[in-house]
Amino acid sequence: MSIDTQPAPQPTTRDRGPVAVHRRLPKFAPPGLFLAGVALGAALSALTGFSIATAIVYGVVLGTLAVYIASRSVEGRRKATDRLVTSLVTTAFAIAMVPLVSLIYTVLDKGLPRFDSAFFTNSMFRVVGEGGGAYHAILGTVIITLLTTLISVPIGLMTAIYLVEYGTGRLKQAITFFVDVMTGIPSIVAGLFAFALFTLLFGNDVRLGVMGAVALSVLMIPVVVRSCEEVLKLVPNELREASYALGVSKWRTVVKVVLPTAIAGLGTGITLSVARVIGETAPLLVTVGLITGTNLNPFDGRMATLPVFAFYQLTQPGTATQAFIDRAWTAALVLIILVMALNVVARLISRFFAPKTSR
Amino acid sequence: MTTTSAPTAPPRPKRRPGDRLFAGAARGSGIFILLVLAGVAAFLISEALPALTASSEEIPGGEGLSSYIGPLVLGTLLGAVLALLVATPLAVGIALYITYYAPRRIASGMGYLIDLLAAIPSVVYGFWGLAVLAPKLVPFHEWAADALGFIPFFAGPASTSGRTMFTVGLVLAVMILPIISAISREVFSQAPALHREAALALGATRWEMIRIAVLPYGKSGVIAGAMLGLGRALGETMAVAIVLSGGAGATLNLISNSNPSTIASNIALKFPEATGIGVNTLIASGLVLFLITLVVNMLARWVVNRRADFSGAN
Numbered sequence: 001m002s003i004d005t006q007p008a009p010q011p012t013t014r015d016r017g018p019v020a021v022h023r024r025l026p027k028f029a030p031p032g033l034f035l036a037g038v039a040l041g042a043a044l045s046a047l048t049g050f051s052i053a054t055a056i057v058y059g060v061v062l063g064t065l066a067v068y069i070a071s072r073s074v075e076g077r078r079k080a081t082d083r084l085v086t087s088l089v090t091t092a093f094a095i096a097m098v099p100l101v102s103l104i105y106t107v108l109d110k111g112l113p114r115f116d117s118a119f120f121t122n123s124m125f126r127v128v129g130e131g132g133g134a135y136h137a138i139l140g141t142v143i144i145t146l147l148t149t150l151i152s153v154p155i156g157l158m159t160a161i162y163l164v165e166y167g168t169g170r171l172k173q174a175i176t177f178f179v180d181v182m183t184g185i186p187s188i189v190a191g192l193f194a195f196a197l198f199t200l201l202f203g204n205d206v207r208l209g210v211m212g213a214v215a216l217s218v219l220m221i222p223v224v225v226r227s228c229e230e231v232l233k234l235v236p237n238e239l240r241e242a243s244y245a246l247g248v249s250k251w252r253t254v255v256k257v258v259l260p261t262a263i264a265g266l267g268t269g270i271t272l273s274v275a276r277v278i279g280e281t282a283p284l285l286v287t288v289g290l291i292t293g294t295n296l297n298p299f300d301g302r303m304a305t306l307p308v309f310a311f312y313q314l315t316q317p318g319t320a321t322q323a324f325i326d327r328a329w330t331a332a333l334v335l336i337i338l339v340m341a342l343n344v345v346a347r348l349i350s351r352f353f354a355p356k357t358s359r
Numbered sequence: 360m361t362t363t364s365a366p367t368a369p370p371r372p373k374r375r376p377g378d379r380l381f382a383g384a385a386r387g388s389g390i391f392i393l394l395v396l397a398g399v400a401a402f403l404i405s406e407a408l409p410a411l412t413a414s415s416e417e418i419p420g421g422e423g424l425s426s427y428i429g430p431l432v433l434g435t436l437l438g439a440v441l442a443l444l445v446a447t448p449l450a451v452g453i454a455l456y457i458t459y460y461a462p463r464r465i466a467s468g469m470g471y472l473i474d475l476l477a478a479i480p481s482v483v484y485g486f487w488g489l490a491v492l493a494p495k496l497v498p499f500h501e502w503a504a505d506a507l508g509f510i511p512f513f514a515g516p517a518s519t520s521g522r523t524m525f526t527v528g529l530v531l532a533v534m535i536l537p538i539i540s541a542i543s544r545e546v547f548s549q550a551p552a553l554h555r556e557a558a559l560a561l562g563a564t565r566w567e568m569i570r571i572a573v574l575p576y577g578k579s580g581v582i583a584g585a586m587l588g589l590g591r592a593l594g595e596t597m598a599v600a601i602v603l604s605g606g607a608g609a610t611l612n613l614i615s616n617s618n619p620s621t622i623a624s625n626i627a628l629k630f631p632e633a634t635g636i637g638v639n640t641l642i643a644s645g646l647v648l649f650l651i652t653l654v655v656n657m658l659a660r661w662v663v664n665r666r667a668d669f670s671g672a673n
Contacts, residue, residue, distance in 0.1 A: 079564060081566055082564035082565055082566040085565075085569075086566070089452045089460050090456060091452075092449050092453050093456045096453055096473060097472065103479065103491075106487055106490060107486070155392070158389075159388040161385045162382075166385055166386060175392060177660060178393055178396050180656070181657055182392070182395075183656075184587065184594075184656035184659075185649070185652065186649070188626050188645065188648070189399065189403070189648060192406075192641075193402055195406075195642075200402065221395070249377060250378050250381075250382075251375075251378045251380075252377070275478060278480075281481065281596070281627075282481075282596035282600075285627050286626070311482055311597065311600075311601070314486060314601065332486050336483060339478050340478070343478055
């Protein structure tokens with residue numbers, strides 16, 4: 001047996017029909033053409049007074065056009081459209097990254113100058129110019145968020161348990177639907193609700209930390225319900241049936257079998273919902289207000305919170321304007337750090353408390 | 360031979376007190392949530408009532424409730440619709456990129472980056488819009504007033520600070536981008552693999568596969584996501600309150616210094632100093648906002664749920 005090692009005959013494209021004509025751009029061509037377009041765009045921008053923004057815009061448009069035209073003339077209309085969409089979709093993603101990068105850079109740039117120990121140890125009590133800090137506001141945010149969590153988690157978790165373990169028929173449908181609708185309540189409306197409720201109970205012009213907690217709970221409960229419900233649904237039914245077969249009552253099955261199995265997901269979901277409300281400003285603005293001193297009692301008068309503190313430092317600066325604006329940006333930076341930290345904690349919880357699937 | 364005796368009635372499960380208590384607590388929490396939602400409407404109405412019945416001279420502005428709230432409603436819709444028009448195509452593109460274009464290994468990381476946009480507090484978006492985006496957009500405002508001035512939306516004169524409805528629309532677009540793209544991503548990734556493979560097997564390019572197999576399947580999901588984003592943009596408060604220099608009457612002009620305010624930002628800015636009937640007026644405007652977002656969200660959920668039934672049948 002001899003193996004034919006002759007090279008395959010070169011296809012003679014001219015003799016074949018149009019189907020066999022399968023021309024493709026070489027692999028390096030699209031990125032190369034794109035870069036050429038970008039360079040041309042930068043040159044064009046330089047002609048009209050250089051700026052990075054116009055250079056990028058011209059460059060991306062010209063680069064995309066170059067790839068499209070080349071592909072259209074070599075590969076045909078269908079392939080060209082495909083390449084066009086590929087670059088459009090990639091550009092969409094790149095555009096979305098611009099505000100994220102710009103925002104984080106700006107907050108770091110403007111927030112770091114006052115990111116010092118005084119910011120975390122001083123309040124704004126009797127501070128009219130430089131110095132001062134957000135000690136009172138950070139503590140206020142922590143207290144109100146804890147209170148919110150204390151209200152929201154039991155109600156949200158029990159509702160999720162009802163929806164997954166007990167719920168049937170109309171009531172279940174109604175709760176599912178309205179929890180979804182509730183996730184869309186504007187935060188300011190939640191604040192007005194708490195204000196109206198406490199005004200009816202305690203008379204006019206009442207401002208309490210707990211009002212803010214009630215307002216934030218309206219926003220947090222539906223998030224807790226949704227995330228806990230998703231997690232509880234993932235608990236395998238075999239575990240419940242095994243427990244029932246041993247004669248364990250239903251509520252002990254839920255408490256001793258279902259919840260421990262789902263604990264990682266529940267922790268993650270609850271942490272993320274805390275992250276969702278910790279930066280809310282509008283409801284606190286209308287219910288808690290702001291003070292310059294430290295008030296740690298949520299049942300007695302106004303409190304300071306970090307988002308409201310940041311808002312007023314920026315929008316109502318005193319005579320030493322720059323000091324107020326610096327404090328505002330540092331407060332924004334601390335707020336972002338808090339939210340990011342909660343997000344990281346949520347990821348760690350889901351990693352370390354995940355149920356052991358095998359030994 | 361074994362005789363099977365007639366089956367006796369199955370033993371009724373014993374109801375223990377703990378069971379009853381726990382089930383009651385769970386059911387009670389669910390009902391409590393419904394009550395809270397009803398309570399939001401009820402308390403808002405009860406506090407808005409004085410403004411609804413007050414004579415028109417008592418309302419701030421002195422021309423009655425509807426001419427106070429009307430421009431605010433216009434401003435709210437203007438900003439939110441602009442945000443929606445900008446964000447929806449971008450979000451669909453991002454969702455397609457993450458589900459079908461990005462390299463598999465880093466796709467989930469990219470999804471996480473987009474989700475980061477949702478984690479940033481709205482007050483920080485306001486800071487960014489005021490300090491970075493608004494000044495950067497001033498040249499565009501000038502250009503738009505020159506070149507597009509014949510369109511009522513760009514009639515000018517161009518704002519020199521950039522704190523306009525146009526800038527607000529862009530900030531809101533960034534804020535609702537992660538919402539729309541998260542839902543679109545989910546439905547796109549659920550497009551049936553058999554349909555996609557069939558399209559590719561027939562020689563479709565990647566874009567043709569997406570057009571004939573993914574987009575028809577994900578269409579209602581995109582619509583629902585867009586409406587949820589719209590609901591979010593309608594109710595967004597702090598970013599608008601910080602960026603927009605509002606307060607002028609009703610105008611469609613997006614790029615001038617006189618913009619209508621939005622309901623939510625107007626409440627946030629006026630509420631701390633409001634007294635008497637002013638408070639009731641603001642709560643009445645909040646009630647209008649609540650009703651608008653309620654309708655939008657219920658429509659969105661209805662679309663989502665209808666689709667869930669549909670895909671469940673397949």
